[in-house]
Amino acid sequence: MKRVLIGVMCSAFVSTAITAHAAPDGAAxxxxxxxxxxxxxxxxxxxxxxxxxxxxxxxxKNDPSAPDKLFTKVRNGGAGVWGEIPMPPNPNISDADLHTVIAWILAGAKS
Ligand code: HEC
Structure with a gap:
């Protein structure tokens, strides 16, 4: 159990370090x-x-609260920002992956 926890903490640290210092990797x-x-x-x-x-x-582009807002929106789903069609909740994507994807989208979704 302890080992699992350390593993999780390490990978969270590594992905934070990567998103903090480099443009999000488009291929990833x-x-x-x-x-x-x-x-x-x-x-x-x-x-x-x-x-x-x-x-x-x-x-x-000019919304500093966008990363948090979009993280919650994609996780829980919702409608009304772009139209009436709702986005369903996305419970299965990991927190680390979702952070990577949101950072990549907000940076212009470049491949
Ligand atoms: C079943 C279709 C569907 C799937 C699957 C889906 N989305 Fe969406 N997504 C939508 C729709 C529809 C909207 C517009 C919602 C609105 O108007 O508020 C949206 C909106 C968004 C937005 C903008 C939210 C906002 O409030 O401006 C982001 C970012 C996003 N999706 C990312 C994702 C990511 C990342 C995934 C995969 C984990 C995903 N979506 C999966 C349909 C989908």
Whole structure:
């Protein structure tokens, strides 16, 4: 149990260090959104069911609370910002992966 906890803490530390010091890795972020079915509803450049990730980056460009807000929104789902179609909750993506993806989207979703 103790070993598991240390492992979790280490990987959280490593991913925080990476997002704090470098632009989010596009290839890694793309594989996360693919694995978690985000791309079933989203694309980088055009609207599908949900908004284009580049449109999300533009909308929140000057909003310092965007990382927290979007983290909660993607985790719990919701509607009304882009239209009436709701995003369902996404309970299975890990916190670390979700942080990586949000940082990548807000940086312009570059591959
Ligand atoms: C079943 C379709 C669907 C899936 C799957 C989905 N989304 Fe969405 N997403 C939407 C819709 C629809 C909206 C617009 C919601 C609104 O108007 O408030 C949205 C909005 C968003 C937004 C902008 C939120 C806002 O309030 O501006 C982000 C960021 C986002 N999604 C990321 C993700 C990520 C990351 C995943 C995968 C973990 C994901 N989405 C999975 C449909 C989906």
């Amino acid at each position: 972020a793309l594989s996360i959104v693919q694995k978690n079915n985000c791309l079933g509803c989203h694309a980088v450049k055009m609207q599908v069911v949900g908004p284009a990730y580049q449109a999300v980056a533009k909308k929140y």
